[in-house]
Amino acid sequence: MASIKQIAQDIGVSAATVSNALTGKGRVSKDLADRIRARADELGYRPSSAARALKTGQSGIIGLVMPDLTNPLFPRIAQNLSIAAEARGLGILIADSRGSETRQTEALQQLVGRGVDGVVVVPQKGTSPEAPGLPMVTINTARDPRNTVSADHIGGGALIGAHIRELGHGHVVLLGGDRVSDVQQDRMRGMREGLGPSVRSETAWGDAGLTALPGLVGQGATAILATSDLLALSALSELSRAGFSVPEDVSLTGFDDLPFATAMHPALTTTAQDVSAIAEHALEVLTGLIAGAERPETGHAVPMQLVPRASTAAPR
Incomplete structure (x- = not known):
């Protein structure tokens, strides 16, 4: 089975650097982190959750609360967050608040109770929730004071x-x-x-x-x-x-x-x-918070792209 030591030898860096790249901790350049993750994928490396928990006191699991998974946009966001989490060696638990602010609160409490290390939340419209005692990032919009990252x-x-x-x-x-x-x-x-x-x-x-x-x-x-x-x-x-x-x-x-x-x-x-960029930024901030980094002072807005098609034309 592939190990951190083998990845480190193949890339020519220390085992600590590999560990930091795979968990999103420490100062590892994006290019180097991408090389390390790519080599880990090639070797089929999978971190041991049990070993991580014993060593760090962390579960290696993050929570995700979505507002309504019947809306086609939100499963796409969830999938990209899952991909970004997996690339960092993290598991993910997904909860659907099903259009209810009460259910959103319950879902956050349940994830806390299950020992997740942090939470990503896409809030119910008109809400700005908190996760008691846990690092949390929010994907919403600029007017939400707790917004971490969103489309512009x-x-x-x-x-x-x-x-x-x-x-x-x-x-x-x-x-x-x-x-x-x-x-x-x-x-x-x-x-x-x-x-x-x-x-x-x-x-x-x-x-x-x-x-x-x-x-x-x-x-x-x-x-x-x-x-x-x-x-x-x-x-x-x-x-x-x-x-x-x-x-x-x-x-x-x-x-x-x-x-x-x-x-x-x-x-x-x-x-x-750019859902992939939103997910990457959300996980980058969350893993930093879990590692003890300071929360960014302002949210990050990812530019959107105009896609013109046949439904618009000059007026008659």
Whole structure:
């Protein structure tokens, strides 16, 4: 079976350096850490959880609390966090708070009770939880004071807004799912910034907002900017039932570039999150906190990418 000593000999470094690279501790350059992890993968190295626990008093397990695993975005985040944890020799326990703030609190308490070394939480909308007595990182948005890392939701919204403005739209609807969501509020803020003062915008929320869309298009709105791809899909259905065509009658955009965005007809213009980079940063900060490092003073925003497709065009 492969060992830390063998990896150290192959790379030409000390066993302590290999251990630090695999656990995310100490000062090891990213290039060297990547080489060490790659060699560990080639050799099939797997750390012993029991040995780690005896040596460090740590379980080698981290907890992850997700807000709703029925949303296609969150399993993708969970998968990337799992990959990032495994690359550091860590196991991961995943809890789904299933849309409930109470369940979120219970899930955090259960993970603490199971002896995890730290927790990653993607909070329920409108909440900013704490994990009592444990290192914790939060994946949320800039307005959350506890946010550690997130997609740049404001910047992503600005990309969408600028795209619509440059196409020549002068009257748009910003469509959100829930006013309580900090993420959606930040996305709308970015959209307004990208649209600029020359474009008229109005806001619609939830089921009532979806129902109002055909009337707003009838009153002259030529683009609808939704705060998620799921919401854009619902908007497309509502518009189609009312006899409006996308993008001939009205342009439509989403957010997050979920897999079904390319299967929609027309394919959806949206923005893409770099979920891998978010997961890597979250695990880098969490393993540092577990090792005793200071918490970063500010959260890190990972840029988003505009993905233009056939659902947007110049207004008629």
